[in-house]
Amino acid sequence: MNASPEPVVISGAGLISALGQGVAEAWERMLRGEAVAASIPDAWLAYGDYRSRFWAPLPEIDFARYAMARSDTLRFDRVSMMAIGACHEALQDAGVAFEPRDRRAGGFRINGIDRSRIGVYIGTGIGGINTTLGTHLFHAMKNVRDDIERVVADSDGTPSDSLADIARRIVLERRFNPLAVTMLMSNAVSAAPAVRFGITGPCRTTTLACASGTVAIGDAFRAVEEGRVDLAIAGAAEYLFDDYGSIFRTYDITGALAGGDDAARVNRPFDAARSGFLFSEGGAAVVILERASTARARGVEPLAEIAGFSESFDGHDLIAMDPGGESIRHMMADVLLQAGIGADAVDYVNAHGTGTEMNDRIELEAIDAVLGNRPLVNSTKSLIGHAIGASGAIEAVVTALSIRDGRVHPCGNLDDPILPLNFPRTPTNAEINIALSQSFAFGGHNACLLLRKPRRSES
Secondary structure, X not given: OOOOOOOEEEEEEEEEEOOEEOHXXXXXXXXXXXXXXXXXXXXXXXXXXXXXXXXXOOOOOOHHHHOOOHHHHHOOOHHHHHXXXXXXXXXXXXXXXXXXXXXXXXXXXXOOOOHHHEEEEEEOOOOOHHHHHHHHHHHHOHHHHHHHHHHHHHOOOOOOHHHHHHHHOOOOOOOOOOOHHHHHOXXXXXXXXXXXXXXXXXXXXXXXXXXXXXXXXXXXXXXXXXXXOOEEEEEEEEEOOOOOOHHHHHHHOOOOEOOOOOOOOOOOOOEOOOOOEOEEOEEEEEEEEEEHHHHHHOOOOOOEEEEEEEEEEOOOOOOOOOOOOHHHHHHHHHHHHHHOOOHHHOOEEEOOOOOOHHHHHHHHHHHHHHHOOOOEEEOOHHHHOEOHHHHHHHHHXXXXXXXXXXXXXXXXXXXXXXXXXXXXXXOEEOOOOEEEEEEEOOOOEEEEEEEEOOOOOOO
């Protein structure tokens, strides 16, 4: 049972995904059933032969909306920039006032809340890998660049076609980035927003692959519930692009990515014709967690309440889920027990739903065993692809919005479900009082949040 004297609520949210920048744009497009899938960049094809040829790219992100300057791209990896952006939007959405603290550095000061009583809990699967790969390539290719320059210098100054081709394949940076270490470190996804807003309370990065965002929000929920912080900024960010497609290839070579020739039909979680997950370029999602009374004191009506969090570990394999699904079923039952809620009260499950053959079946069998076929079940990944470490946080935001608006988005491309559960095939209106948002990760990490419609404090 929740021992907190009053509920812990989501008072604001920020979102960057393949379906748009900002909560409003992405949510509106999800409710229309829009989906993103496109051919991978042509440039990647020069570096490998891929089983999958599709991904879900991000839109062009306007970082000026978050008061970020062009110079910030020299100080932050894109993953940290997206984390800062989602935090910025979430704080604004929650009605938390902040003002410029250092115009030169671009920092802000949060008003009206003791900054030592604010915690930042941001997850990521891989962190600043874009910087890591770029920095490594610059360093490793130094001798090759020098050789090309010498050959050109010994000729008439015009490289041969073969040398020109080699040169095009090498990052010809002018200098080694002196800020690379602060850009590539995984903890920057939480440290950068904390520095940006001058926060001095707990600051943690959770790195649990695809469960990172769900666990980060769960940890933040516990911190507020137990009174360790008054306000928590929680979520996740991921950025998985590199110029050569090497990150994409690491997933593709495992056979986990969706195959096929039709971009519009390749992404199909829970369908009998599923073939893997649609790789997303990334995303970011952040929620503001606090006690209901403090949110309402600012005139903010919460999106949803978090009433439980549970996690488990398969102890089975670094990639494959335990076929029996025992730890998943235990986790789902545990989160219901924590909240004192019966299985028949659950109205909606935002499932992990990747589209991989075994994982989808294991997850649906667990849902059926614990909850039956009453709750609506959908997969946000069916619309935006799989953003790895950011996926659970994105889905928690979607779950909160579904509770707030009484609407769920369709499960895309679902023609022949592998189990006869309650899947919405079109945008669906539904009274949602209790919902689960769950994530499963490479390594065997499982995590589940229980969200409910906000209640008034009984105290």
